[in-house]
Amino acid sequence: xxxxxxxxxxxxxxxxxxxxxxxxxxxxxxxxxxxxxxxxxxxxxxxxxxxxxxxxxxxxxxxxxxxxxxxxxxxxxxxxxxxxxxxxxxxxxxxxxxxxxxxxxxxxxxxxxxxxxxxxxxxxxxxxxxxxxxxxxxxxxx
Amino acid sequence: xxxxxxxxxxxxxxxxxxxxxxxxxxxxxxxxxxxxxxxxxxxxxxxxxxxxxxxxxxxxxxxxxxxxxxxxxxxxxxxxxxxxxxxxxxxxxxxxxxxxxxxxxxxxxxxxxxxxxxxxxxxxxxxxxxxxxxxxxxxxxxxxxxxxxxxxxxxxxxxxxxxxxxxxxxxxxxxxxxxxxxxxxxxxxxxxxxxxxxxxxxxxxxxxxxxxxxxxxxxxxxxxxxxxxxxxxxxxxxxxxxxxxxxxxxxxxxxxxxxxxxxxxxxxxxxxxxxxxxxxxxxxxx
Numbered sequence: 183x184x185x186x187x188x189x190x191x192x193x194x195x196x197x198x199x200x201x202x203x204x205x206x207x208x209x210x211x212x213x214x215x216x217x218x219x220x221x222x223x224x225x226x227x228x229x230x231x232x233x234x235x236x237x238x239x240x241x242x243x244x245x246x247x248x249x250x251x252x253x254x255x256x257x258x259x260x261x262x263x264x265x266x267x268x269x270x271x272x273x274x275x276x277x278x279x280x281x282x283x284x285x286x287x288x289x290x291x292x293x294x295x296x297x298x299x300x301x302x303x304x305x306x307x308x309x310x311x312x313x314x315x316x317x318x319x320x321x322x323x324x
Numbered sequence: 325x326x327x328x329x330x331x332x333x334x335x336x337x338x339x340x341x342x343x344x345x346x347x348x349x350x351x352x353x354x355x356x357x358x359x360x361x362x363x364x365x366x367x368x369x370x371x372x373x374x375x376x377x378x379x380x381x382x383x384x385x386x387x388x389x390x391x392x393x394x395x396x397x398x399x400x401x402x403x404x405x406x407x408x409x410x411x412x413x414x415x416x417x418x419x420x421x422x423x424x425x426x427x428x429x430x431x432x433x434x435x436x437x438x439x440x441x442x443x444x445x446x447x448x449x450x451x452x453x454x455x456x457x458x459x460x461x462x463x464x465x466x467x468x469x470x471x472x473x474x475x476x477x478x479x480x481x482x483x484x485x486x487x488x489x490x491x492x493x494x495x496x497x498x499x500x501x502x503x504x505x506x507x508x509x510x511x512x513x514x515x516x517x518x519x520x521x522x523x524x525x526x527x528x529x530x531x532x533x534x535x536x537x538x539x540x541x542x543x544x545x546x547x548x549x550x551x552x553x554x555x556x557x558x559x560x561x562x563x564x565x566x567x568x569x570x571x572x573x574x575x576x577x578x579x580x581x582x583x584x585x586x587x588x589x590x591x592x593x594x595x596x597x598x599x600x601x602x603x604x605x606x607x608x609x610x
Contacts, residue, residue: 226354232472257422258424260366261365268423283359313362
């Protein structure tokens with residue numbers, strides 16, 4: 183397993199809808215809210231569907247595959263929990279639609295490309311939480 | 325009504341560096357739970373993710389952002405109060421300035437400064453209030469937020485910002501349009517946000533902002549003089565209040581060596597958090 187380059191990364195607060203999202207991640211599943219009324223997927227999790235307003239949202243499982251949508255490469259350290267620079271914070275667009283800010287563990291910042299296929303890996307950070315990180319996918323997706 | 329604004333962004337504490345996201349209430353939960361665990365906690369980081377989409381899709385070159393930094397810096401040379409007076413920059417210096425949060429370089433980023441500014445707003449028919457100066461009329465104001473306002477990365481249209489919705493309302497209410505403006509004071513937290521706001525406010529179609537930055541269009545004497553005080557990039561970061569002051573001086577024709585000749589119409593924008601936007605359309609009252 184690839185080692186996370188940011189072992190001191192800040193934990194999210196385990197409360198509310200964020201806690202539901204990260205509890206699924208901790209169980210090794212990437213799940214997003216999926217509207218039972220209109221079929222929209224959404225991230226961030228919310229009390230109601232952004233598209234139709236329905237509160238009938240279920241946590242449905244994502245295949246965990248997507249593409250690099252955009253990123254920023256931080257060259258000047260700003261977070262005490264991310265002292266090593268440069269590093270890339272990457273937005274991945276999942277096949278189901280939601281976009282997730284994450285880190286890609288095995289691609290150097292200068293080698294990132296928009297549209298590059300990636301897949302989720304579940305990286306335990308502490309006893310409290312697991313981070314949904316990504317790695318280059320073995321082959322391009324259809 | 326006195327409207328005052330002050331900030332100690334240079335000497336004061338940095339809330340996000342201390343990890344205190346609770347101080348940033350409107351967007352703090354998103355930062356705390358979904359961005360900071362992956363290394364993003366500050367505006368140059370989150371805006372540069374959006375900027376990269378534009379640079380990639382429209383082939384916007386770094387020189388377009390550099391031209392904005394240079395225009396502001398050039399105007400600061402004409403402003404006694406500008407922190408960057410005496411420190412002009414070239415395109416080569418811009419391109420060689422170190423990355424902060426790539427694609428943003430140091431010279432894409434506004435200053436961190438201490439300062440304050442204030443304006444007095446009175447009823448247009450208040451003769452007592454307006455007798456000391458040529459009045460500057462607020463012909464329209466509007467503000468709006470992007471959708472959703474609390475997450476930049478899951479927008480259906482990532483380049484649509486609060487100003488995209490607010491600007492058409494302001495232009496309609498003012499009865500004038502972008503082509504009528506003699507100058508623009510655009511909230512310049514970062515260079516790309518200037519280009520983006522010029523596009524979204526209708527000064528050019530989306531994706532063509534780079535053309536507007538060419539040939540000195542944004543410099544004094546050009547088609548649309550930009551941030552004539554030096555702006556947040558080169559005068560001081562005062563959360564945008566200095567843009568309102570500068571627009572007022574320009575429309576009074578009291579801007580000295582950086583006066584836009586015969587300025588009659590001007591626009592000021594504001595920008596914040598995850599792309600909330602505001603716009604004021606102003607007119608010389610005499």
